[in-house]
Amino acid sequence: MNTPDERAGSLARVHHDTVDGVPVVWADLPVETSVSIVFAVGHEDLSPATSGIHHLIEHLVMRRVGTVLVEHNAESALSRTEFWARGPEDQLVEFVAKVCAAVTSFAEVTDDEIELERSTILAEIERSGTYTVRTPESARFGLAGVGLAAASHSRLLDWTPEELRAAAAQWFHRDTAVVTWSGRPPEALRLPLPTGPAPARSPHPHSLVPGRVATPVDGELICLQALLEGGPSLAACFLAAQVVEHELLARLRTERGDVYAVQRTLAQLDDATLWTFDLNPHGDRRDATILASLDVFDTLSSTGPDTVALARARDTLSYEWSLRSSQATWLDHAAALGLRGRSLPNAATLIEDLLATTAENVRAVVAAWTDQLWVCHPVDHTLSDDVVDRLRGRSTTILNSLGNVVDEGKKAPTVRRRELLSRSTQWFNGRWRSPARTGSFVILADRFALVDVDFEVSVPFEDIVLVGSEGDGDIEIVTSRGGVVLVNPSFFRRLARPLDTALDALPNAVRYRKDRTHPIA
Numbered sequence: 075m076n077t078p079d080e081r082a083g084s085l086a087r088v089h090h091d092t093v094d095g096v097p098v099v100w101a102d103l104p105v106e107t108s109v110s111i112v113f114a115v116g117h118e119d120l121s122p123a124t125s126g127i128h129h130l131i132e133h134l135v136m137r138r139v140g141t142v143l144v145e146h147n148a149e150s151a152l153s154r155t156e157f158w159a160r161g162p163e164d165q166l167v168e169f170v171a172k173v174c175a176a177v178t179s180f181a182e183v184t185d186d187e188i189e190l191e192r193s194t195i196l197a198e199i200e201r202s203g204t205y206t207v208r209t210p211e212s213a214r215f216g217l218a219g220v221g222l223a224a225a226s227h228s229r230l231l232d233w234t235p236e237e238l239r240a241a242a243a244q245w246f247h248r249d250t251a252v253v254t255w256s257g258r259p260p261e262a263l264r265l266p267l268p269t270g271p272a273p274a275r276s277p278h279p280h281s282l283v284p285g286r287v288a289t290p291v292d293g294e295l296i297c298l299q300a301l302l303e304g305g306p307s308l309a310a311c312f313l314a315a316q317v318v319e320h321e322l323l324a325r326l327r328t329e330r331g332d333v334y335a336v337q338r339t340l341a342q343l344d345d346a347t348l349w350t351f352d353l354n355p356h357g358d359r360r361d362a363t364i365l366a367s368l369d370v371f372d373t374l375s376s377t378g379p380d381t382v383a384l385a386r387a388r389d390t391l392s393y394e395w396s397l398r399s400s401q402a403t404w405l406d407h408a409a410a411l412g413l414r415g416r417s418l419p420n421a422a423t424l425i426e427d428l429l430a431t432t433a434e435n436v437r438a439v440v441a442a443w444t445d446q447l448w449v450c451h452p453v454d455h456t457l458s459d460d461v462v463d464r465l466r467g468r469s470t471t472i473l474n475s476l477g478n479v480v481d482e483g484k485k486a487p488t489v490r491r492r493e494l495l496s497r498s499t500q501w502f503n504g505r506w507r508s509p510a511r512t513g514s515f516v517i518l519a520d521r522f523a524l525v526d527v528d529f530e531v532s533v534p535f536e537d538i539v540l541v542g543s544e545g546d547g548d549i550e551i552v553t554s555r556g557g558v559v560l561v562n563p564s565f566f567r568r569l570a571r572p573l574d575t576a577l578d579a580l581p582n583a584v585r586y587r588k589d590r591t592h593p594i595a
Contacts, residue, residue: 088405088420089258095248096265099409100255105398108160108256110406111173111265114413115245116153117223119275122539122552123584125217126226127233127241128155133191134183134238135246138176142169152220152341154410155246167262170253174266180242185235192230204230204588205550205558206540207292208475210299210350210450211341212556214287216477217539219278220341220348221556228540228552232586243270252409256402275414278343282477282555285446288465289473290453296353296363297450298371300443303346306435308419309427314439315340315349316387317379321370322351330366332359342416349443361458364449368464375444378437388428395421476531476557502569510565517576522551524559533559538580542588549577550588 091098117125129150135157136148144161146169159169196204204227206217212224247270253259281287281301291297302311319338326333337352355363379387394400401421408418419427449465451457453475457465465472472480500517504510513526521534533553540552551559563570577585 088408091259093253093259093263094265094267096267097252097409097413098255098259098263098265099252099405099412100257100259101401101405102258103256103398103402103405105256105402106160107163107166108158108402109166109170110156110158110254111170112157112252112254112406112410112413113155113246114153114250114252114273114410115155116151117226118152118219118278119245119273120222122217122222122225122554123229123586124233124237124241125222125228126150126230127238128245129226130188130191130195130230130233131155131180131238131242131246132157133195134180134187135173135176137187137191138179138183139169139172142172144169152223153414156406156410158406163260164262167260167264170263170265174264177242177246178266178268180246181239183235183239188235188238195227195230199227199230203227206552208290208453208556208558209293210291210297210448211348213289213291213450213473213477214281214283214299214301214448215279216282216555217552218276218554219343221279224556225540225552228542228550228588229584229586231588243268245273246270249273250413252413254405254409256405278346281446283471283473283479286444286448286465286468286470287473288449288451288457288461288470289477290455290475291450292453294354294452295450296355296360296367296452297448298351298353298367299448299450300349300351301346301446301448302349302439302442305442306439307427307431308347309424310431310435310439311347311349312391312424313384313387313428313431314374314436314443316391317383317436318351318370318374318440318443320383320387321374321379322353322367325366325370326353326355326363330362332356332363332366342411342418344416357455360451360455361461364451364457364461365464368449368468371440371444371447375437375441378433378440381433384433384436388431392425392428395425474531476533476553476559477555478532500572502566502572504566505564508565510562515561515563515566515569515573517572522559522576524561531559533557535576535580536582538583541577541580541583541585543585544587545589549573554582 088101115128132148132150132155144159144165146159148157157173159166206225206228209224212221215221248267250273315338319336322336332355333353339350341348404421411418474480498519502515504513516523521532524531537553539554542550547562547564549561563573
């Protein structure tokens with residue numbers, strides 16, 4: 075096997091050209107010829123009411139592309155929307171021409187086409203996919219930036235044709251596009267994309283709560299999320315992440331049998347990297363998994379990796395980065411991030427930096443992660459006293475599922491005596507034969523409150539950004555902090571009309587029907 079130095083020297087050089095005003099990034103890679111047209115728009119560029127609209131636009135573009143003889147597909151992601159194909163050069167040129175024509179003619183998309191692709195996406199994500207969920211990202215950032223993916227298809231059945239056409243004109247054009255080619259682009263390549271407005275992007279938000287945090291999220295995984303703003307090189311961060319992944323797998327699977335896998339992912343933000351380690355313990359091992367994982371972070375942040383662990387992680391990364399398939403993927407990511415003003419070093423530079431990264435560099439990165447570590451656990455899991463004591467001993471803020479701070483386990487009253495006596499407070503008791511029979515729904519001057527024997531939650535009006543209603547009466551109320559409350563007015567006495575009036579008056583919310591259908595003519 076080649077050494078990391080030899081691998082860095084053998085990597086392909088990246089070239090930058092322009093065709094019809096569109097940047098073209100290419101490298102001579104000994105892989106099957108491929109092309110990607112990347113538009114720099116993803117969930118993080120949108121709003122709670124439009125998150126996921128680029129997915130529907132992607133489907134509609136591919137519908138208009140029609141028959142293509144070579145392997146091809148499209149993807150809508152956090153920071154980009156991509157159309158790609160692999161095969162003979164002349165077929166790739168034809169694919170590119172069809173994508174450009176479909177984007178250029180998007181204003182001609184018919185209502186019938188829109189409804190068919192809504193249905194296709196509904197089959198892809200299932201009905202449950204139209205509900206907002208609480209993710210580690212939405213818990214950390216709220217419904218903004220990468221946290222917007224939590225509401226990715228909330229309005230799938232509600233977006234109007236006018237909204238779709240406006241979003242396509244805003245984001246899918248020459249000034250948001252880049253093309254990557256795994257070889258020298260042919261002379262026949264043309265990119266007749268429409269012009270459009272310069273993209274207006276908001277800065278990525280910072281964490282809603284600084285420092286260490288523990289919070290419930292949807293799903294079955296234990297998630298350890300580490301944020302690092304500025305500072306060390308990307309290679310040092312990758313090496314630290316590889317070391318952490320190896321140590322977590324060794325401790326939790328090889329030594330203890332608590333998990334099957336450790337899944338590491340990376341999201342690049344404006345001036346930060348967000349690293350996520352997903353663990354899948356069975357239910358009765360969740361607390362033990364959290365405690366053992368914290369041990370790994372604390373040990374590495376104190377002593378760093380030993381010589382063997384450092385060499386193993388370095389060899390693993392340098393081998394992965396030297397693969398031609400990895401270089402092709404890297405080409406796409408680097409080109410898309412470049413459109414957003416974010417930089418991604420090429421593989422040769424990363425391997426060079428990797429060789430210069432020391433055990434102390436890795437220790438410092440893990441220590442910085444540990445100071446900002448978020449521990450996310452399933453909503454249906456109550457942390458044990460041992461875990462809570464361990465977390466609070468390291469000054470960890472504990473949040474509930476609405477993003478509110480849990481104060482040493484004490485429950486502050488949601489509705490105080492002075493508010494009970496206010497004429498503006500409306501109190502609705504649960505119906506005896508309903509699931510809410512022991513609870514009450516309260517409409518106050520500035521917020522909603524749900525009060526029950528086991529819990530009390532408060533939802534300020536100004537925080538509510540989405541209100542989706544179902545035909546069966548369920549109402550999904552979503553906050554800017556990534557919290558979700560489901561309420562059915564029929565479960566409470568005489569609540570329906572007052573609640574509807576209050577929802578209409580919300581200052582920042584978009585109301586819509588989650589089950590609305592637009593019949594095909």
